[in-house]
Amino acid sequence: MKRFSGLNLLAQAFDGHRGWPEHWPDKAPKAAYDVIIIGAGGHGLGAAYYLATKYGISNVAVIEKGWLGGGNAGRNTTIIRSNYLYDESAHLYDHAVKLWDGLSQELNYNVMYSKRGVLMLAHNVHDVQSFKRHIHANRLNGVDNEWLTPDQCKAYCPPLDIAANARHPVLGGALQRRGGTARHDSVAWGYARGAVARGVDIIQNCAVTGIRRGPDGAVLGVETERGFIGATKIGVSAAGSTSLVMKMAGLDFPLESYPLQALVSEPVKPIFPCVVMSNTVHAYISQSDKGELVIGAGTDQYVSYSQRGALHIIEHTLAAICEIFPIFTRMRMLRTWGGIVDVTPDRSPILAKTPVPGLYVNCGWGTGGFKATPGAADLLAHTIAHDAPHAINAPFNLDRFRNGRLIDEAAAAAVAH
Amino acid sequence: MILIHCPYCEQDRPEIEFTYGGQAHIARPHDPAALTDREWETYLYIRANPRGLHAERWRHIHGCARFFNAVRDTVTDRFTVTYKTGEARPDGGVA
């Protein structure tokens, strides 16, 4: 791995950049690995990276049916925050935020984590009560989150319309200053480069077609398009395709996969300094470093793998955005795209061992997986390495759907992830 | 916006007239108390989520307001058939 730095960039500039090596050389799969991760998104690549760097297991393969980072890792709106209500969620997401801080330096890959602040708008008395509850709980959990008056909201985000007679007036907001954005592709690429440098094999364009299990039920490896690859530990981090992979191991899962759309505007000069979310109006928006307004839409209502969303979802999303930011009606939508999000019954993730020995799962992140990337990756690696969950992800188990110990942030607060 | 054939109205109508109702043919157990926690979990939460043909419920909420069932390919979002509540899945599929 050639070190990235301004100095090396300068040196390379004089040499036509001929000295930069491949980020992740192609590898033919070995016959067997200590651990196989299925799914080369940010979570899966990160898990491989942490297995190699933190948990001493570098004989690892990440197997991906398409291109690494080609799923939700490269399709999301890059929002990072950890101001969740319940202790379990706050600890989980804040674990990630702590890892985001310094990730560029750790990976020697600028992932452009930008703590520009995430502002969640309250539009009615219920929102105010709910956000205050978050703020108090977050404070006691050591997670930053502060209340802003409407004027303070406007000062923090000048394009905001805080007119009292608006259809959904802004009654205040909850601001997490450590919240922000990062460059999504760079996260996957940075983890991939870091993992490969430490001996991990990334095998792209290699769909898993089966999971082989021994007489005791434990996993033996995966059947793939390129043959059988052995491993006694398999981590599944396959987002929208998790149900399908789990079926290969004979497991039915409490998951459904929905289309989720997002869009960007044409690039413009800096106008939008932070991230704003409004659950009541159903809008979330930021501006990328390139100048595009990055806008998240809602999910379509039906299960689908088509990656093809409906126009009326876009119409509604833009109506919501312009309701809060009326100055944007003359802006233009440049590109829309769709992803597949896997959603659990309580809309919290599953990051746990499964009933199949040697099979571990990280799924159910719904619309909010990007922000958790470093945390989920680390905890998946921990769970695989120790064959036991870390205290942080222990509550995010499969048992909760049987015993009723759900972690239902959305029901508790009607807050989108 | 997908077009949906309501088997009661016998018309193809746009999606915004309908609400989605999740996987079809998950009957509520007659005696829930007789179920184990595992069985009850399966009823409440375990879903097929197939890549391909999916039997699912829709409600023509801004039309006749009836619930009905449909088989749709989740890869193309195309419906193969819609049918009335209580009827067996016409294509004999299971997911």
Next chain:
Amino acid sequence: MTGYRLPAGGRIDRHRTINFRFDGRDYQGFAGDTLASAMAGAGIVLVGRSFKYHRPRGLLGIGSEECNALVSINRGAARVTPNVRSTQVWLYPGLNAISQNRWPSLRWDVVALNDVFAPLFPAGFYNKTFMWPRSAWEKLYEPVIRRLAGLGESPVERDPDHYDATYAHCEVLVVGGGRAGIDAALAAAQSGGRVILIDEGDELGGGALADPAQWPVLMALKQELYSCSNVMVLTRTTAFGFYHQNFIGATQQLTDYLEPAVSQGAREKLWRIRAGEVVLAQGAIERPLVFNGNDVPGVMLASAARSLALRFGVAVGRQVVVMAAHDSGWHDALAMAAAGVTIAAIIDVRHVVSGDLAEAARAMGIAVHTGAAITRVAGRHAVKGVTFASDGTGPSRRIACDTVLMAGGWTPSVHLWSHAKGSLVWSDAWGAYLPGTALENTRAVGACAGEWDFGAGVVTAVLPNALPVRSQTAFVDFQNDVKARDIHLAVQEGFRSIEHIKRYTTNGMATDQGKTSNLNGLQIASEALGRPVSDIGLTTFRPPYTPQTFGALLGHHKGALFQPVRKSVIDDWANLQGAVFENVGNWRRARYFPQGGEDMHSAVLRECTAVRERVGVFDASTLGKIEVVGPDAAEFLNRMYTNPWKGLAPGRCRYGLLLREDGFIIDDGVSARLADDRFHLTTTTGGAARVLNMMEDYLQTEWPDLDVWLTSTTEQWAVIALQGPRARDVIAPLVEGIDLSPAAFPHMAVREGTIAGVPTRLFRVSFTGELGFEINVPADQGRKVWDAVLRSGGAHGISPYGTEAMHVLRAEKGFIIVGQDTDGTMTPYDMGLDWAVGKKKPDFVGKRSLARPDMSAPGRKQFIGLLTERPQDLLEEGAQVVLDPTAPVPVPMIGHVTSAYHSVALGRTIALAVIADGRARIGEMVFIPMPDTVIRATVTAPVFHDPEGSRLNA
């Protein structure tokens, strides 16, 4: 390129000159011009700056493929639109265009220094640097990058324009109004169905508009088309997305081509079209050639120059050199020469050019250099000449010129085809992807299907040059400054998928979304990887085809029409009284009625006092109401709610508690049995639709054998809640047919009669703990009864009260509000509502879930009251409750405050909360840590006022 207006020709109206302005200078064009053609005709070469290096940019194309000539159009205050393609702006008097992404001026752009340091900023440079020191990313590097990036400026004022939207249906929709599209529309019209033809331009014709020989035929066809009564033609309309089942989104420009002073009505219109069949006739886009210096202003597409000459009467330059790899460049050159444009030379990378093109060129005095390629372009702000060489590597020769035209072949526009998930097939002949198999009922015709003969050509990646690619400034994506060498670098660094290469280099991610760069990028990647193009795949085409205005996409859905506000029939009255409102769900409700400058605190105290001491009146019309009718009505409710219903006598009411199947409380409300087979249900204000949908679901799909009908009656009834010790006295004079005496009409009973002459369902219920009635009357009579109650109550000191006082009064009694005191994770036991659960019922919705282990485990949160140590300390709703406020972070929390108010009845503050094992903690001290203090409170039962209920039974 020093363009000038040719003495004759074109489709412009030379009798109508139009003044316009660019960067503060005045110019003239003609009616029929686009801004681009008018600027070219006025000799303007430098029109913009590129995104990353701020390199000078000139016009590249002629239509929606334009990626360089982007301007901001200023139509007056608050009507500035950034990033507009000048090729699609139709000239109007006074048009005011401003260049972008430069400072202080287009010609002298300070940031063009970036270009000097370009070797430092190859593809992906930002991943490799700006990491030290750690804090500098946000404080220094990112702010600088953000300021340099972006093109135009965002609007900063509210847009005064409005936008229209509609649906349309047709048997055949044709997208693209060139010859192929017109033919398809005419053919479809023959069959008699509804036909819609959409075209981006201001007139139909497409490429034929740049070919005067076709004009007579075109005119005839258009006349025929416009005479068909079943054909609707929409020009200046862009079909931007092809969605499921032949659903097409399109936007029509309505005013932007008109002078602002005469513009009326909506600015744009969104068409949502459902078509039986979609015929795609989108044509093809000419491909630039990638060579050293190909971005100097004055290097442009040959077809665009032809269009300027023959459609707009503009010569692109005085000395034009054509760099071709395709016959179409020769045809364009010959046509331009015939129109009076001086073509100095045609250079073709091919050694052999088909047919007699070379001969024809020489006959017109054009120098011909086959088997040669341009190796360098002189000039920075404008082309001054080109250097070319045989096979790019032979001895250099130089030609002085001011314009270079690129003819690199054609890329069929398969965008919409691909949106609709039609397959694409690589064609070696075209060097492009062509439509394969359709998923929807659609077909492609004309050039976008490869059906039009543009002549032959070769597909080249980068023109041959003795210089290595690394040393050339050979651009692939002109707006995003992606050079051929960036793509090579991406491949060198291990990016093999075209999706990766695109993301790493940003090739094809500019505002044209790769219309001119995708295929060249693919070709270069293919060469660098040593694998055929068809192996590398293609980046996905995603809507929209061209950027679409947010305003058009949201259409009418803004302000009052974003989500219509629901108002009760009493709302007007409340508004007249100066009520302060709040939004509850989609309803607006009066929160309190301030008098004489009162704040909320004083108003609410006064309103509460009125209810406790005299009588208050409250608009409860927003409560959800469902009429449940049928022989099995009681059985149905018995299965839905936790409570037993079969034993409820007609004329009596019962509090009902509704769970989701997972055991958590979803709704509640008091319901009445009017007859054996008829119930009047109430739900929470926000929950009405959810509850009805849930009930319909169970009724239709689980228990279709039950004979029950459900009808939403929320808006049928106005509901006037009259609460307080004198409530009976107020209605007594108004009521007929009902014995109001406590014995005949006890608490939790319902009677039918009349009030103020209006038929009523009169409930004796109380959400305040006082003697109370809820008067249900037909909604259209609600205001009349409201007024009558107020008149009658005058003598009793009646006062209206709002939702805030209602909340206080019910909290004093410990009545819960679902959604405030519960949050979707609370069970009946958690809320102390065991009494509302029918113990003997074998089943109800949610019952089985309540038996899951965690649902009755110790440590669950339970609903209790809190009294602060200092009586005037008001807890904050949402504040957390702890046992040890000195514990280090993370501090263990046992619950939170759900409701907190100043209580008139108690003369102090009260609070409701849910805390772990709360009922066992009654009498204990707990702590509520605030940012600057810790509040101490005692756990109490949640009923603060009249726990024995003597007042409401009065």
